[in-house]
Structure formats: structure tokens, C-alpha cells
Amino acid sequence: MSDQISPIVMPKLGLSMTEGMVAQWHVETGTRVSPGDVIADIETSKITYELEAHTHGVIRQLLAEEQVELPVGALIGVIAGDTVAGTDIDEFVAGYVPVDSENMEVTGDIDDGFDHPQMEEKEITTQDKGEAALAAVPANEKGYQDDSAVSATHLARKLARKYAIDLREVTGTGRNGRISKKDIERNLEAAGVIAIQEQARATVVPAHKSGGYKEIPLTSMRRTIAARLGASKRNAPHFRLTVEANIDQLLKLRTGMNQDTGEMRISVNDLLIRAVALALIRVPEINIQFDGDTIRRFNDADVAVAVTLDDGLMTPIIRAADKKSIIEISSEMTVLEERAKTGSLLPDEYEGGTFTLSNLGMFDIKAFDAIINPPQAAILAVGIGEKRRIYSGEKEIVATMMTATVSCDHRVIDGATGARFMQALKQILEHPHRMLL
DSSP states (O other): OGGGEEEEEOOOOSTTOOEEEEEEESOOTTOEEOTTOEEEEEEOSSOEEEEEOOSOEEEEEEOOOTTOEEETTOEEEEEEOTTSOHHHHHHHHHTOOOOOGGGOOOOOOOOSSSOOGGGOOOOOOOOHHHHHHHHTSOOOTTOOOOOTTSOBOHHHHHHHHHTTOOGGGSOOOSGGGOBOHHHHHHHHHHTTHHHHHHHHHTOOBOOTTSSOBOOOOOOHHHHHHHHHHHHHHHHSOEEEEEEEEEOHHHHHHHHHHHHHSTTOOOOHHHHHHHHHHHHHHHSTTTSEEEOSSOEEEOSSOOEEEOEEETTEEEOOEETTGGGSOHHHHHHHHHHHHHHHHTTOOOGGGTSOOSEEEEEOGGGTOOOOOOOOOTTBSEEEEEEEEEEEEEEETTEEEEEEEEEEEEEEETTTOOHHHHHHHHHHHHHHHHSGGGGGO
């Protein structure tokens, strides 16, 4: 009888994923499903994934509560035929052995475009006052009409129906014109709905006799950042080394390249990625990962780059950045940054890396230090380039100086090794033509 019962398990969506949660069930007990039907939104620290049924049958049990973290491979529901007895279902659940997450295949049918319908952000939620305010917004005067033939993601279609938006009147920006959730949100913004929604979200609860406050629960991404960096700060003895580099020649190189590359714009960050990669190859003792027992020294410099998001940050990786041209790095970084901000990065695009670059110069930050992103053993923090008076030989000049600080794990990197890396980086930044060789 067990061959007529199909388990629904917590999927493994990335090599480092160990747990996830059901953000929302789209079915209930008794719902009949077919392969491809979306049955739940699974939320991880990075993405929200639409879990699909892989067999015909009826939802007989839903075992996972929404918003509760569960390990990968855990049984979260059961699909079976109408004729399967309830006692057989109970026996199956009681005897189910969770799948070994180490041997699970990474899930996800994702193409390589920008629109990844299975990995969209969660649908917008509001408090009761927000729902009441939104109810006052006039719906599409034409009301809901059959737009099932329009290509749209599940979350986009669900949001469109909630606000009576005719998908035939929405311009899709995804692959082959597919409509995404963000396309619907732009439509709502044009109608003023998002503004009302944000106003409702900003409503605060009075606290004592003060100005009040609002409670903001941690997202899965925020919890993961807190756990990983908290552990890094506790376990890795950080030491920091700082250099100041004259980047006038670097800026001249950027200006010249931008004059030659047409619409493509090379950023300072693109040049920093290339410079960091070359410095890592010169000082390979920094180009490592450390799991607490073993040091892995890599042949290629896989540079992770911190990208700021609304509710946290991600570190997409430029693989083998030492072997790529500045233009290749710039083009790839543009794609990765867009995917990071839309929550559609593939696991291989953000997991691992041998070193991280964090640049806050665009926020006018002069200097800072950063926490190491494990299993890496070092991270570079870069500030803004600013005009300063310095001495060149015996002559005082004005130069554009940039402060860079590396944080190293003293368990596996010594001070002299970190100093050699920063010396190599400074030389490359001040003689940027070497990046072109």
C-alpha cells in the first residue's frame, strides 16, 4: 500500500541548505493535485521557492505548520489516492524515516534568465488596518476576466487576482514577456495601492507614553546573517590590517575604459574585484577556506561581493575573477547584482567563495572593518576615495586616497601573510595597468 502513498518533504534548494519552512500552504487536506500544481511556498534564508506536486492524488495530510523551521528531508505532507485508508496513511507517517539531507539532490528547475518564477519573493502582507485601507482602493473597473492564457508566475497571478488586475493589460519584463510579481507591484504603485500599503505598515503601536514603536520580526535571511556572523565573530580571532592607496591612476583607467566601452559602465568596484583577485593569486595563503579542521587553498580566486538588499545582504560570487577581464567582471557583476536584488540567485552563484569584498564607498564611508564570512578566512572592507594631501618623496601633493582594511582569521593567517596581501593589493591599485596584463 505504501507505493500508493507519496511523501511531501522539505526540499534541498542549495548545497548549504539545512532547514527551511513552509511560508504558505496553497492547498488543504482533501485538495486534488496533479504534477506541476503549486502546493506551498518554501522559504529559506535566501529565497522563496514554489513547491510543486510531483504526482497525481489527494492531499491527505499536511504535517508542517506555516512559519516553522524544519530540517531538509523532513516529512511535511502526504499525497495519496482516495481509496487509501486513513489508518494506512497514519502508519506511513509514523514509520517514515526522514531523507538524509546530505544525499538529497538539490531541487529547482531554473533557467538562466532573470525571471525565476519558482524563486520569487513572498507576496506582500499587511496588518488588519492595511487590509482595510486597501479595501477602499477601487478595483479594476472591468473586474476579473479570463487571463489564464497570459504567461505569468504563480505569485504574480495570485497578486493580480487579489487586486482584480487584468493580466492582459500588464507588460511583463521577464523571459519571453512573462509577468512577474514585480510587474504587478509596479502596476499597483501606478494605482497608488503600494503607497497606501506602506502607510498602513508604518502604523505604530503606542508604548507607554512615548512615541510608540512597531515590531518587525526577523526574516529568515536576517536570522541566517545573525547566526553565521555571530558565530564567525565568536569563533574566529579577527585581526585587521589597513592600507591607504593612491587611486588616481585607477580612476584614470576607469575613465578611459568607459570612453571605449560605449553604454557599458565600468565601476570602481569592478576594478577592485579584479585587483583583489590578482592579489589573492600573488598571496595564495589568503585564498582559502577553513572549516575548523582543514585548510582548502584554491587555484582560482572566487571573489564574493557584498550586495545590499532591503532586508539584509547577499554575496554573489565572481568565479575565477583572476582569469577574467575587467569587462567580463563588470558584465557578470551586473547580472548577479540584479539577481541578488530580485531574490533569484542560483545556489552556485552565492555559496562558497574564497574571499569577500565589501565596499561602502558609495555611502561616503571613509573606513570600516568587516566580519569574516565563513568558511572564508578573510574579508576586505573598502571606503570612499577622497582627496588628501600626501607626500610623494619630499614633495607635497593632493591625491585621491582610498582606505582598505582586511580582516583575517588568525587561526590560519598570520600577520605577515596578511601584510603581504595588502602590500600586493596596494601595488596593483596604484599601478592598475598590471590588471590589464
